[in-house]
Each structure stands twice: as C-alpha cells, then as structure tokens.
Amino acid sequence: MTTVDPDIRIPDPIELDAAEEARLRAAAGMMPSPAGPEYSGFEMVGIPDRPPQTEREREMYTLNEGEMLINLGPQHPSTHGVLRLVAKVRGEVIVDMDLVLGYLHRGIEKLSEYATYTAVLTYVDPMDYLSTMHNEHAPAIAFEKLYDIKAPPRAEYIRALVVELNRVFSHDLMMGFLALDMGGLTPILYSFIERDEVVELLSAISGQRMLFNFFRVGGVNWDVSDEFISRLSTWRSKVDKLIEMNEWMISENEIFTGRTKGLGVLSAERAISLGLTGPNLRASGVPFDVRKAHPYSIYHELEFDVITQQAGDSYARYMQRVAEIKQSIHLIDQIVDKMPHGPVQAQVPGIIRPKPGRRAYGAVESPRGLYSVYALSDGGPNPYRFRMRDPSFISLQAMPVMMPGLLLADTMAVISSLDPVMGGVDK
C-alpha cells in the first residue's frame, strides 16, 4: 500500500491561469484564446465544419476552456466493428460522448419489403451476426402469427435448442472480447475454440456455417441429423470444462476486476428509461427476460429462473453473461430430454400471402436483449412493412450516460461490456 503525500499536487493543465496561458500564447506567437465557448464542429475530427443541426449537437460540439474532441473509429480495433465515438475530454476525463452510427447501414428493412416472407428470413441473418438464430426466430414468430399457422411441437423444441446453443457461443465470445479489450489475448482464443465448435455443430443441422438460415415459416428447415446428435453429445461432455477454464482466466484476474468493477454503473431506473434489455438490464437488477415475461416457443414448459445481478457495473454485466451461459446449458439439457417426436415443418405454401391488414409482433430474448419484429401485411407475397428492433442499437444509448467522469481508456471496457454488434445496430 503506497501512501500518497497530500502536499504534492500535480497541476492540471486545465486549471492554468488564464493570464498565464495568454502569456504563453503570446510568447509562442499564437493568437489569443477565444473568450467564450467555441463551436468546433466536426473540424477537429476530420469532417468538414457545418452548423449544428440540433440543440444537443451544439452542446456536444461546443468546447469550453480546456476541452478537446477525440475521435474513435469507425475503424478502431476496440469498437466492435464500425462504430464511431466522439469523446469530449478534459485532460483524460470524458465530459461527453457522441455516437455516430450508420457505417454499416445496409437497408435491410427496405430490402425486406421487396422480398417474400421466406426470403426475409435470409435478409435478417447478417443483422446481428453473433445471434443469427435469434434473428430468424422473431420474424418466424411474427410471420406465423400473421399467417395464422403454428409450428409443430418438435420444430419448437429444435428452435429452442438452436437458439440456446447460439446464446452460449455469443456470450462466450463476449467474455473473450471483453478480456481482449483490456489486453488479454488468451481468453479470446479459448472463446473462439468454443465458438467454432458450436458453429460447426449448428452447421451440421443447418448446412451453413455462420449465417444459418435454418428457420422457416411454420417450422425449421431440417430435422436433427445423426452428425448433429453425435457432435452435440461430444460438445456437451466438455463444454463445462471449457467455460470454466475461460472463466477461471478472466473472472478473478486482478487487472480485469480493477478495470470493470465500479465502472459504467447504471441504476435500474435509468436502465429501464434508456431501453436497455437483456443481460445489460438484468445486470442492473431488473428481472426482465422475454422468455419469462412473455413466453414464446416452448419456454413456458422449461424450468429456469431469471438471473439478475445487483451492481449494474461492467463486472456485473460480465458475470451476468457467465451465469447465463450455464443457464443455457441447463436449458439445453432440458430441451433434449423433453424433445417430442413428430414433424418439423407445418404445411405452408411456397409463397405465403397473409390476409391484408394484419399486423404481428414477434419478440424473442436475444443474447443482447429484446429483439422484436413488427410485420404488416397487405395481402401480397411481401411484407408491406418489416420493422426490427435490435437490442444493441438501443443499449448503445447508455454510453453517453455512463461515460462522463470516466477515463478515456475505460471506453473500451464499458462498450465491450454492453456487447453491441454493429450489424444489428446499423441494420
């Protein structure tokens, strides 16, 4: 324990006397500093200056004395894709933060209006590319409501099985990425071993490795295959050890806990107001889980509890994921035990034309939270309007709320604990 001498005080450049600064500026041959706050626009971060469009933008990009803008992204290794953050800092302390999105906006909602209902299930695949099965689950639920058809029980069990498998590897990758953003390279290697095994497992049932395209309106594409069963039992026999090993490397690590505990704290009320869902919300103590709150598929037949954490910081969000991995493995056991026989696909025509004017809302619990779909039919073969609510898009709004007061280097830890996927954020 080192003792800090209270008399020694490192002078902060922000607190320099204005007269002293003027003297220094004059000595250096610089212009005198502007008297008041100055709107810097985007000039500082590499984009042409333009007048502010909104009140909030003026507030964000107006710099007071001693403040500066720092741009992160859109190409930055730690922003999980093509997210761009503009941080307003005083020294190393973040004052405000702005998110610039849209670098991966592919127009999936618009393209879906030009595709048949079955083809829409392929368009949503690359959206949240770490939870592809969940991306297909919500539209499948919504289209089944729209067309007034029900998937057979075995199909519902297979759906639940694959989405829980998907949740395992998605959360597992989050553990690795979070450690990677703090400089630990090893956990991501273990995470990818685990991820590759699950992805190969799911490709044995769906035929495609990453964007599975497994769900159909009224069922699933294939019944489980022998290769899938053998791989599943092999995977199940060793998954606990793999997860434990990864957790053992990360959870008690002193650097890791020092950079996550107490950082990025969100209270329950604030998290609800911000629209956070999923593990991020449950880490703040709100027991909202769509699987329990509004059971879909077969989740009302399974036994599980909603796990919550109380701290609401980055470490709680991490521990929430670890607990949910184990919960998902527990659910997989139950699903496999209870799986009935029967068909996997209801009889639906090749081109589905629901009745005009029908609306349907399908929501699932994706690894990042409430993922929902709102579909509207006009009687044609294509949805008239297809709307997706992606959880990571909404949960990114917590960044400007959590970051003020933290150091610039904490940005990585906090954003990684929210676990956004930019494919889903930008649609």
Add this chain to the structure above:
Amino acid sequence: MAVGPRRPRRSRTAEAPAPATGIATTDAPLVAATSQVPIVIPDAAANDELLLPFAMDDHPQGGFHGMLEVIPTKADYILDLIRANSLWPLLSGLSCCAIEMMSTATSMNDMDRFGMFPFRASPRQADVLIVAGTLTTKMAGPLVRLWEQMPEPKWCVAMGTCTTSGGRFKRSYSVVQGVDRVMPVDVYVPGCPPRPEGLIYGMMKLHELVKQRRGEWRTYVDRGPQRIRWEGDVR
C-alpha cells in the same frame, strides 16, 4: 561499418586447406570433405569494403557471417519470397465476415502457419487489407483512406459476396456494389461468409500472386487510374 584500420585481407584462393582426415579432434575443427575445392565468391573481391566487417577470419573456410555462400538468383525473388511469407493483414473488419476472419486467425484454423497472424491495428504496418463484410457508402470513404495509408507494396482481398459484388444487399440504397469500385482487388473469396478454409485458400492464392508479380509497386502504378475512378462509380 568499421571505421578502424583496415584489416589485412585474407587470401581465399591461394592455399587450399589441408585434406580432411575424417577424425575430429578438439583443437582441429572438422572440415567437410567437399570443402577441398575452394569456393570463390564472385562479389567478394568487388565489394570488399562493404563485406569486410562480416568476414569470418578465424574460420578455416573463410566467408562471411549470415550469408549464403552462393546466391544464384535475383534480389526481387528473395524479396517476394520474404513478402509472401510474412503478409501482415490489417485488423479491420466491417461486419459478419470479420468474425470468420478472426476465426481464421485463432486456434482452430491457424492462419499463423502462413506467416499471417499479427493483425496490425495501424495501416502503416499492414501489407494486406482483407475487406471483410459489407461496404456501405458511408464507410467507403474511411476504408479508402485506410487503403491509401498502407505503404506499398500492398494487396487487397475481398472476402465474401458483399465485397465482391454487393451480394444479397446489391439492390440496397446504401451499399457499394463490390469493393472493386473503390480500390483494386487482388483476390476475391466468395461465400456468405466464406469458411475459414476458404479464406486460407484465398490467402495461399495471394501467396502465389505475390511470388509471381515481382516488383509489385510497378504493377500497382500501372493500374493506378483504376482506383481513382471510385467517386463517380459509387455515385
């Protein structure tokens, strides 16, 4: 370089070493039987000044430290060989394909076997730009800027159908229909996304390309105009 007094030059052709007895003793180093014929390095006499600091004077055979005795090739070939076996990619992922690119780099499909592991975070240190994922019009500017920041020689790999042609988002209002509209592409890897094996195959094709095209920068300058048309293309 040595600045001190010039060392006495050792004659390499005058006296041949004694015939090998085949018996190694502690005070006499073992000399291979083939070394009875003295090996003459052609450039040694001409570039004596440069090579002198590396001379192995106490070696019975002479020669220089760290040099092959015979170099029957051109410098371009050696350079291409070196480049091909240490291609460092830029750590830049756009969307879904980036996850498969990371999977290619990690333990299960070890891209390090081909000298490709250190994903560089800075474009100044990278040789290969693997465009992994859909390129949108908003991202095209920053990506071109990254490409222009990479030093020559450099190569570009278009990974996935989105980067080769726009793929499933070809009709979209915000997607660039193929990354070759904004920058030259050397290898196209199809697939949505390609399996890691596919990317490794594409990388081995890139190795062949690097070895075949000696003096890559000259080739690059030749096809320069191709890449400055990007603005009109996308608009």
Add this chain to the structure above:
Amino acid sequence: MAHVRRSRPAADTLGRRRALSVPITAGPLVRSLTERLGEDVEHLWTDEDTVEFQIDATRVIDVMTVLRDDPELAFFMLADAAGVDYGPTEHLEVVYHLYSWKHPAWLRVRARVNRADPRIASVTRLWEGAMFHEREMYDMMGIIFVGNRDLRRIYMSPDYRSFPQRKDFRLPDDAADSPAAGVNPLERPETWDLARFRDAPGVRTPALEAEDRATTAGELDGGGA
C-alpha cells in the same frame, strides 16, 4: 439424448394455430384503458398476445404518461417505436409497443401522422431510450418529433436529403438511378456540395424545406452561387 432422433411427420399434429401460446384475458386491460382514457383511445384489435389501440397523435404525451405512471397499467417499458408509411396518398403512422408486468400482453399504440406536416410529440421525456427510435424514424421516414433535442440523421449522412423507407422512395436496381440523386457522397470533403441536393426530387415537406432554407441559406446563396 435418446429422444433426439429422426422422426417422420405425423399428419394429425399439423394444423392451424388453435391453442394460444400465452393464454391471456385482454378484457381487464381493455376495460381499464377505456376507463382511464375514454375519449383518447380507440380499441382496434385484440390478438392472442397483443392489444391494439389507436390514439390521437396530438394526445400522445398524455396517453403515454398515463400508461406509464398509472399503477394499474404500469407499462414501464417502451419495447419498440416504429414508423409506417401507408403510401403517398395516405398517412404516416407511429407505432409504439409497450410492456407491463401486470398484463401479459404487448400493448400496441398507433398514432396517425399527417403526411404533409409529419409532426408528433416526442416521448423522450418519458423514456430516454426513445431517442434512437425517433432519430431512426426521422432518418428513414421523415417524421419530426417535437421536443426531441437531438433529431438528426442517424444512419444516413447529414447531407442526405431523402427518406428511404417511405413508399415513394423506390428501390432501384442501381443506386445511381435513385430518386435521391445518388447516395451518400462517401463523406469526402470535396463532395460536400450542398447545391447538388437542392434540386433533388426527393421527398420534401414544406416544413423541412423551410428548415433547409434556414440552415443552408448562408452556404448556398452567400457562397457565390
């Protein structure tokens, strides 16, 4: 693991959706809503897990405040907010989906917005998280949310002058033929020519045009045009 085996389809298990996956009784919810918001809401539809209401767009703040703060309703979570375009001759619509612990159903609230002047009150005062929803609706549909402090484009670049998810924005096979006079000019400084967008035949409203005149007047007219 023994139960996971290939099995043949059994025709008797196929059929229409007969049992509700979430059996609910929407009656109490509909009754308590019409009690509290008698004139404001109009019950449209009760699905197996959704209750749908239509409200007057001018009353959106009042209705949402009651829905959120009334202890018997307690719709604490804004699950979704989406914009819908019903075509060039029709209206726009904002659709909210809410969730409450007390009622096992999604509540869908629809509010019509006039297409000629697409204004509706922002709910960011009730839910901070509505910010990105509303920015997205503004970007994609051109709906203006009064009271939103940060209503700027979120996906497309700031100089984009069209609303891609409106029905009169056609999806061309080549983006160069787009009615928005092309797509984002790649965020390059030299292409930031706002005059290029002035005559773009995109979707414009009088209110937006007035705003554009106010913001771009200095650059277009004073810039030597």
